[in-house]
Amino acid sequence: MRILLVLAHPLNESFAAAVARTACEALAEAGHAVDLLDLYAEEFDPCLTKAERSGYFDIPYDTSGVSKIVERLKVADGLILVFPQWWFNFPAILKGFFDRVFAPGVAFSHDTAGGRIVPQLTNIKLLWALTTTGSPWWLVHLYMGNPVRRLLKRGIANFCSRGLNFRMLSLHDMDRATATKRQAHLDRVRKALSAI
Template identity: 45%
Template sequence: MTDRLRALVVYAHPCEESFGGALHRTVVESLGARGWDVDDCDLYAEGFSPVLTAEERRGYHDVPQNIEPVRNYVDRLRAAEALVFSFPVWNFGYPAILKGFFDRVFLPGVSFRLEDGRVLPNLTHVKKLAAVTTYGGTRMRAFLAGDPPRRHFTRSVWHVTRPERMKYVALYDMNRNTPAALSAHLDRVRREMETL
């Protein structure tokens, strides 16, 4: 067992009975088995609104007032030492609810700060970062499309956290995976969370 850490798991899938739901449960159970404090943030179950309003956009750079509409989520993010996102890739992107989470919660003064026009990391207390995801198409199809979720996660999210350890655990070609392959991937996710 490692030192006790506080992990925020951000889950973005509307169907708990889906394979995405199974991945989410595996993540939460594996981290809990390590003795970590897990804050399980199910965006759909919590009714998170992904819509950045006109008022929020106008006050986007007004630190610290900009956090008021999403203070609960900001507080949870600031308390996390590990950050794990569990989501499917749809249309070569994040589900809208997760994209909205980044738009509304990863704010100036929260995930980054601007100094002389430069974006500097502001979530450096996050020591461990992971994404657990699935793609309908093959890895080649994702590559040819530029794989926006992987690029955003491994560049932008990495940049604002600068973690000691980062993992991007993806299962491609969901449209043709067998039950055995799905089971093997759940085992892989369990192992990856045990070594995060």
């Protein structure tokens, strides 16, 4: 399987970067081809331009500003996202990745009857999120309703592909996580990805 692994964290020494390294190693050891897209290292601009927004319903939609990333997404069989949750949401650079790359003609097409969108990322069979949050489990799930999972599974995954393998592995209470707890999470990531 060819996996596009997207890392969204500005610090090379971050735990997210350690998760991404672990994921790349586990996938490669399992025989998968991994294309690492480090959004910060590749200086991805998350801002949707005026031209991109004003042409949102043009056919074909102009993706020239992100064409190289679109090509990488279109040849992938799976997508793995590695990111921290900040304010119970995606980092801005990852949200911009969705805004600019998951565009009409790439991730979906507009239904000519209006209202609905038609999934176009039929090549993507797997969408996993490897994430951390500074909040404890109960706050994310019981108080906030796990918004990132809902957005990924009900929104992005379902609107862009059908019947894909969706999974989210999260380390909660990251700000107070001990080295042992962090290593246990890396081991969990390695084991889960080795089984793909």
